[in-house]
Amino acid sequence: MDLRHLATLDAVAAEGTFGKAADRLGYTQSAVSQQVAALEKAVGGAVFDRPGGPKPVRLTPLGEVVLAHGRELLARAAATEDAVERFKAGEGRVDIGTFQSVTNVILPAVVRQILTEHPAADIRLFEEETDEPSADGLDLVFFDGRVKDAEQVKILDDPYVLVARRGQFPEGPVPLTALHGAAMVAQPPICDQARVERVYADAGVAPLIVFRTADNRGVISMVRAGMGLAVMPRLALDVASDDLSAHELQPALAPREIYLAWQANRTLSPLATRVIELTKQTAAQL
CATH class of the missing domain: 3.40.190.290 (D-Maltodextrin-Binding Protein; domain 2)
Structure with a gap:
């Protein structure tokens, strides 16, 4: 089954006729008929009883089953599309490894701006004093030195x-x-x-x-x-x-050199990319 077929099924069931469904979807009536025929072929039976004339079409028992589950699939598809759009806009989750100085001086301004731009953003901070940091399991990690086997950008020199x-x-x-x-x-x-x-x-x-x-x-x-x-x-x-x-x-x-690093050869999310941009801006002001 194709999601377009299910959307057509939903429109015809809601409007009662192929013509009104075509107007709602922006299709021709013949295109709606083709979509319904393709769906019926996929499910192996008729999904509508067609009484003919001005009378509205009615769902068959098979059509009712397909529509019930089809609406769930359409809702999930819409939710997925919405989540992808929000992700591209800079929402989602970002996990950041940090240490005291960055937590106290740099990150407050960065977190404040991110949450101003994207109130639904899920920001997780993990603070640890370690001699061998790793970007594994994190989107970004701050460290006062270069991080092995990672891509990184120098944030500032700290005298x-x-x-x-x-x-x-x-x-x-x-x-x-x-x-x-x-x-x-x-x-x-x-x-x-x-x-x-x-x-x-x-x-x-x-x-x-x-x-x-x-x-x-x-x-x-x-x-x-x-x-x-x-x-x-x-x-x-x-x-x-x-x-x-x-x-x-x-x-x-x-001076100690403070870097912001991430896993090598990994595509960063728009949210992580925005954190890097804001960190550079904040550090430049310092």
Whole structure:
């Protein structure tokens, strides 16, 4: 059976005559007759009793069965067409892997705009601090470094700064050597933090790590409490404070690079593509 045949069956049953069904569908009456004949051939029997003259046609018992199920198929086809159109317009679901800085600073603006444009969009965020990210099972994934075996775009360079209690250092840059032997609060030695600590070692600087936490706010809170200094990417400093100061280091550490990646050779949905566009715009404003 063809969906066009079922639509013709539905129109004839609703209108009562082939002529009125033709007007409703925009066909000629002969085209309607051909559609009904093709349907009857497919189901192996007559679907209409044709009394002739001005009297309306009536469904046969077989026609009633075909119409009942046919209307279900037509409704499903219409729902599928509607879902495809909404998908193309940017609705649907998108799964995004993220981490703290992106969650706190970049994604709020992106999510807000997506939901403004497409209120029915289904956005799922998965936050994990990991040394080896994977785009498998996700539409998009943010990471502070390149992702292996994935297509990706660089979002921004995020410079590192020294965070200290205000007045602990004079205004302006601080020598990297000032960290030697200094008590420091730090992230776990994964992701880009491991690279930062290799820079310390290569420069002969050996700070005393007194606390590690993956919570950016926890790092800042312990610096404020006087537990130690911290070297953090600027994007992680989402807490304004009058009792803390941020200093450039000399020599400066190479900034961490934040990428947005997706599975290689995979076609992205319009919604995922829009997330990439909005992420670039948001990052450019930073």
